[in-house]
Amino acid sequence: MSTLTWIIAASLLGGVLSLMLAAILAFKARVSWLSILISYAIGALLGVAFLNTLPEALEHADNPTQVTVFVLFGILVFFILEKLVLWRHCHVADCEAHDPLQSIAATPANHHDHDHGRSGIMVIVGDTFHNFVDGILIAASFMVDVQLGIVTSIAIIAHEIPQEAGDFIILLNSGYTRRMAFLMNLLSSFATLVGGVLAYFMLNEMDFLILPLLGIASASMIYVAMSDLIPGLHKRPEIHATIQQVILILLGIASIWMVGNIFPHT
Template identity: 55%
Template sequence: MTPLMNSMLAGVVAGVLSMLCAALVIYTARPAWVPLLVSYAIGALLGAVFLEILPHAFHHEASPEAVSATVLVGILIFFLLEKLVLWRHVHVHDVAGLEAHAHAHAHEPQGRTGAMVVVGDSVHNFVDGIIIAAAFVSDTRLGMVTALAIIAHELPQEAGDALVLLHSGMSRPRALAFNLFSSMATLVGAVIACLALQSLQKWVPYLLALASASMIYVAVADLIPGLHRRVDLRTSALQMGLIVLGVASIHWAHVLILE
């Protein structure tokens, strides 16, 4: 099989398995579990960023300073985008009633969080497709190992993303549809990379950095503050344990596939 066919097959398999994993989480998780399982999602997001995505970005020819600066700029961009969404939300209501409106909606899930996760995950999956294609172009066996490694670390991350989508207020069918959209980005990235690999390679570290920025922002700015609403010792310990489990699942997926 040609590198293009191998890359397309790997992209389809990765997308289908990710979607099945997300569907399992979306349709089996009870509503009462979601606030606690968001802790796992935080760990999975941060684990994917600091154990997988950024190390890949730093291994490319781009300087660490340039990659780090892209992460910083990305976080600021997502901050401004969120501000714009909030500004638009505020200005469709009567300013005189804003304070009461804000208080009434203080504990509602924020749909923008789910949308930002989809954007970040789509960029990440697109870059995964580029990495798979680059490996298959170099060597078929290397491509297979790379594809397996990417699929292995995608599964726990997709489970975490699915929980974030539910937490953001999306219905189950809509959350699954968004997950399918982001999962198919792997196939798109693989096809485009095979057709224009040389011109895309130099952008890989910066795309990875932007994906990292979106995931860091969602975890730190949108999800972690919600955990502080309950400060009792039992809940705090459970939250910390699930965050660690999310990070560990990314690590184990990486280690197991390499060993």
């Protein structure tokens, strides 16, 4: 397949697959399933960052410092962006907007205490931007190597499922019906395709941006894993929960390593 076909397929499949699984998790409100998936997603994100995107970026760089500067820049940018999103729609001590486990656990079967859609709109706007950036990262990865694109797409899908599940819960709490929540998330997921296609044509003309994007992609995965997902696991300090989390994180890393060996560099 052509590079553009890979990008389109990964963007569409990733969006639809993560959306369907997130809907099942959210509507069934199975916290235990989501906890398992979050642990796996952490491993997948860290596996792609440290086993694939960072080594690839170092190969393209004349100096390793170039890569570390882009990673540092990316982490700071994502920190600022997350602060802006939190400031705009989190006004309580324990914000559920970025914690899908807390959102589902705190949501009774028939929840009617909603905010007339305000939180839901903010979540969709933020998620649309997030999906657009994911599309850019997918495109940049596939333009370097098909193997890198595949493992990057897997990691993005893995971390999108718990995030989308949390979005579903927030939309329901905001007064949206299940159908409307699904449709809004579906429309938001198309931003991945838009970002991927636009990035493909942009990078064909400006391939010097591939190195910075690889560094920022690494920063994105590290930041999401360490800042957004891992803190939620610390809420279950029991030894059996910790062992389960470590095993699932290692499984996520191992699966990325295995995919990298199944799909050789092109």
